[in-house]
Amino acid sequence: MIKYSLILLIASSIVSCKEVKTEDVSSLKENNLQIEFDRELINGVWAEDKESNALFYIENDSIFYTGQQDKPYAIKLDKNSFSISYDNYISKAEILKLTKDSLVYVSSKNITRLYRRTE
Numbered sequence: 672m673i674k675y676s677l678i679l680l681i682a683s684s685i686v687s688c689k690e691v692k693t694e695d696v697s698s699l700k701e702n703n704l705q706i707e708f709d710r711e712l713i714n715g716v717w718a719e720d721k722e723s724n725a726l727f728y729i730e731n732d733s734i735f736y737t738g739q740q741d742k743p744y745a746i747k748l749d750k751n752s753f754s755i756s757y758d759n760y761i762s763k764a765e766i767l768k769l770t771k772d773s774l775v776y777v778s779s780k781n782i783t784r785l786y787r788r789t790e
Contacts (some may be wrong), residue, residue, distance in 0.1 A: 707750045708769040716788040717774060725788050 716728040727736045733743035734755055745756040753776070754763045764778035774785045 717785040718788045721786050
């Protein structure tokens with residue numbers, strides 16, 4: 672009996688965590704639903720935090736990943752979303768926040784928070 676109670680407790684905790692994350696996405700979307708972001712703000716070098724190496728940089732309509740700088744992919748910004756055209760598919764994301772220092776977007780229910788690198 673204790674074993675089943677423990678399993679139920681763990682399962683409900685996992686479900687609770689997922690619900691909180693979904694609510695977090697929803698509340699961020701509601702707060703930014705009508706915002707159209709300045710296209711120039713997305714240009715630059717982006718990393719997971721201010722101390723990490725860059726993941727990619729965006730220049731106008733191209734995104735360059737740090738490991739593949741010789742192969743840019745097309746990026747299209749449309750109001751509060753963007754899409755990246757890869758060789759075999761298109762990735763789409765909704766921008767939740769875009770400032771001179773940070774970029775927060777959601778794709779496939781995952782929130783990604785990035786920071787602009789200045790060095």
